[in-house]
Amino acid sequence: MPWSPPKPCAHPGCRALVPRGERWCQEHRREVRREADAARSPERRKLYNSAAWKKVRRAFILAHPVCSTPGCGMPVTDVDHVVPVEQGGAPLSWSNLDGKCHACHSRKTASRDGGFGNPRRGGGGSDL
Incomplete structure (x- = not known):
């Protein structure tokens, strides 16, 4: 690059x-x-400020240090929930997590997750 x-x-x-x-x-x-x-809602704030989330997030980034977006190659900064927690996704399960650089995570959030005022377009979360 x-x-x-x-x-x-x-x-x-x-x-x-x-x-x-x-x-x-x-x-x-x-x-x-x-x-x-x-x-954030109190429930989400509680999750993302919890020691359990911080431990899972840190371990996931260490195990998956490169952005999962094909062709990106940047370091992971954001851990995304594949199935949003508010839609029943497991908040601490590695099978429901995806590592992305901030730019790719923001792009995904804006295009699919209803972030930045856009309509939600299906599966995928936008949790940091």
Whole structure:
């Protein structure tokens, strides 16, 4: 894959440079995650803040370090539920997890999972 120069953080006014495939600098990534966590339902917040989820997520990323999107090759940053938890998917089962880089996960979320205000188009979750 060709080398790409770093680009500025997406936060308005931030001049920090971030590598290809990333959108936010470390400072603003934490802020964005806090905001996303606050917007989650209490049940989802409880799951994603649990020690069990963090342990499963960390182990899954170590075992599957490369994005599962064909041709991508970027490191996994997001663990996606194949069948969304709210649709009965097992939240901690490896057979229901898929590792993706953030860009591929966002693309999937926008196109299939009803993310970013789009209609849901069938199987697949968008859980980080």
